[in-house]
Amino acid sequence: MAALSFFPFGTSGRIRGGVHPEPRKESTADRPIETAFPLPERLYLSLQQHAGQPAEPVVRVGEKVLRGQLLAAGQGAISAPVHAPTSGVVTDILEYPAAHPSALPTPTLLLEPDGENRWIETCELADPFSLPPEEISTRVGAAGVVGMGGAAFPSAVKLNLGRKTRIQTLLINGGECEPYLTCDDRLMRERAADVVDGILIMLHGLECNQAIVGIEDNKPEAFAAMSAAAAPYGGKVQVQQVPSLYPMGWDKQLIRYFTGKEVPAGGRSADIGVLMHNVATAYAVQQAVRFGRPLVSRIVTVSGSAVSAPRNVEAPIGTLLADLLAFCGHRPEDTASYVMGGPMMGDFLPHPRVPLVKGACGILALSRQEVAASDAKACIRCARCVSACPAGLLPLEMMARIRAGQLESALGYGLKDCISCGSCSYVCPSEIPLVHYFKYASGELVAREQTKHRTEQTKRLAEERQARFERQKREQAALAAQRKAQAQRKTEEAA
């Protein structure tokens, strides 16, 4: 990269880039969380609901299990266990389509509820703050808590890292900047005390003294509820408003907003003394540590104009999205796209017969008008994508290079720094699917990297074999020569 990028414009303010997508939150924001979702006939528990290795089943087919019982244990350093969302019988362990654009089959455990919904014996802790700090992350890990904002990174791993690096600030993301989504908003309004309790528990586990909760200024009720809940803790948990701007929930944007610091490229937020968790994660942590309840359900926004009764539902993990959608008055005939997550960064789903996973904050059935899809036109170099990019990239240049097949050159423009936030595609007046290009190119580069690696490995193996072969040949030759010499000596001696 020959670029000398001088002139640090756009860096003086605390927020860079960002867009203002239409919020579309009205339909779900004013309805209380629906907790009376009927247990589905069957739950599909994906063993890969988190970043890292899939979990390994510890129950047999036919086994009766209780709600909260461990079904599959985490494997490796970055993984999370899976627990039973209700009591019932394990009827099968099979490959089932995952909630992913490819809908590729993943190892999945089938659970048939018995309708009793009986918990395992859980013990409530009167005072979680008397636990040794490292015990917090142990319990969070055992409860299978992962980041609930979408990334699904095992929370215990993050907490451990935070404790080891002695972070100074715990940032709690209550931004919920994606359109449609209101599950965090409702959670903060209805269960603020539990969320704050969860934050305090995390602070204890991190041996850290300061938490800042950032809530977008378009959620005054959530802000008020959280402020009231945090008030008794004397500034330990500060609740603050942030401008409603997408992607305000991007951890690095929030970090910059609150600390003025940037996470160095290739680094982690912990490197500059900050850790970020989502409000729903704080709630799950509280449930896990204070009540010993593993993560077996979540609050999810079901919305989009192809459902007639959009709302936030507290549903067991493993519920088929189709069941959830049907519960909310889904009209399949009006649906153009199924989306898991928010419309800006969510994943396309080819069909809704896939299970709810821990990281799913939204399920959207969008109509054609909502998606507003039309064909891409020529780039007019209007630079709207440049001003929208929170990462300071030049989307139009990257796109042009990827189109021309020059992936390496796109890397020089910061392809690896793209967070796929979608702001650029959102503003593009030519409706160019920029993010699609970037995801494609990143995937392609990874694939090439792997192929290169494999080729090199094959080459190395071949070379080693060749070397071994030659060595053997040499050794044999030497041996033969030795024998010959010996034989000769013997004949000479005999003579």
Next chain:
Amino acid sequence: MNLSLLSAPFTRSDSQVQGIMAAVMLALVPATVFGVVIFGWPAFFLWTVTVLSALVFEAACLALAGKPVNAILRDGSAMLSGWLVAMTLPPWAPWWIGVVGAGIAIVVGKQVFGGLGQNPFNPAMLARVALLVAFPLEMTTWTLPSLPFSSSAPGLFDSLAITFAGAPAVDGMTGPTLIGNWKTELSQGRGLSESLISGHYNVLAAILGWKAGSLGETSSLLVVVGGLWLLKKKIISWHIPLSLLTTVALSASVFALIDGERYAGPVFHLTSGAVMLAAFFIATDYVTSPSSPAGQLIFGAGCGLFIFVIRTWGAYPEGAGFSVLLMNALTPVIDHYVRPRIYGRDLKGRPLDLPGGRR
């Protein structure tokens, strides 16, 4: 299936190419209408001919290239290019000047490079400069403004004759532009106090546009009104207009302070010729200007500087066209070297230091 249905984001802003083009044209309306009013029917005919031929040339090129004619014509870019060419023509120029101008803008300036978004040079400016070089007489025959329906304003038939039959402009209806006048006088050894201020130059008339000049350029005020509206609608950003105008004003001030007899001051420069049109409508052309805010500042400053230099020392009276084309040529270079700082990286693209000096 459409990609937008399969790939995030699943929602998008309602800004569209044709909306942007329509807004720019709307912003041109006040200055254009004013030009038509003070220069009469011939100005209107010329505008119509230029815009229509731009559309015809675009359609022809698209058809030849096998592209969807209707869908692309509707984006409005060809009409806007034609309109901008018309803005820069002498209002009583013959019809073929408009046709040739539109042809150069669309065919040479845009379609040979692959159409919208691909052209390195601003099509309207390319057309203007080419016309100026090829037809210096027609391109520098200026009309003095007159009130509509006044005795000096040509009637409908006279106007048709002026535009379509090349009837010579009536004597007493033509006059030099201010810049042209200033340069002639200077070359004859007369200073500013003798030439401009003695009668020809009137600040108010210059700002309002009551003067000889191109069809849509004379009223700095109305051009600025349109430009400010575009700024407010966020169709254009402030970087290029601000840096361009500041550079022109600063260089003019410096030289006027050094020698007020030889160099006109900032007000004169800002209110005459195509400066305002260039600042808000030409240099801000997305396709041919840099895409980073810093690059746009540099680009605007470059345009401003060249405008001043060409006006002051160049052979041509007007600098805007040449300046913009010159800077257009530099746009790829600016875009290569001036990029926004990436989050978490320094200006050279290296990762920021970790606290404690680690990388």
